[in-house]
Amino acid sequence: MARFLFLQGKNCKSKLPVMVYGGILIKPDFETMSKAELRAYYLAHRDDNEAFYTLVDRLKADNKDAVRYPFPDTPELLKEMEENIRDRINKLKES
Numbered sequence: 001m002a003r004f005l006f007l008q009g010k011n012c013k014s015k016l017p018v019m020v021y022g023g024i025l026i027k028p029d030f031e032t033m034s035k036a037e038l039r040a041y042y043l044a045h046r047d048d049n050e051a052f053y054t055l056v057d058r059l060k061a062d063n064k065d066a067v068r069y070p071f072p073d074t075p076e077l078l079k080e081m082e083e084n085i086r087d088r089i090n091k092l093k094e095s
Contacts, residue, residue, distance in 0.1 A: 030051060035059075
């Protein structure tokens with residue numbers, strides 16, 4: 001279930017999709033949403049840039065320790081990449 005921040009109508013300059021109830025604008029609180037909730041919200045509101053950038057920031061933060069490999073532009077690098085992929089697959093199968 002999504003969580004929301006409550007903003008007064010005149011003070012809210014956001015162009016995000018908001019719900020209006022009794023003169024109060026309701027804006028989703030992305031910081032308290034889980035990654036799954038935020039992803040589901042963004043898929044339903046693809047024009048919401050704030051949701052997109054918040055989701056991308058979270059995904060980047062989860063992958064900050066990921067190993068980055070250069071593009072294999074030589075046969076040696078291609079062979080090294082294939083070996084690394086095979087090693088990772090074997091480790092996954094073992095666990």
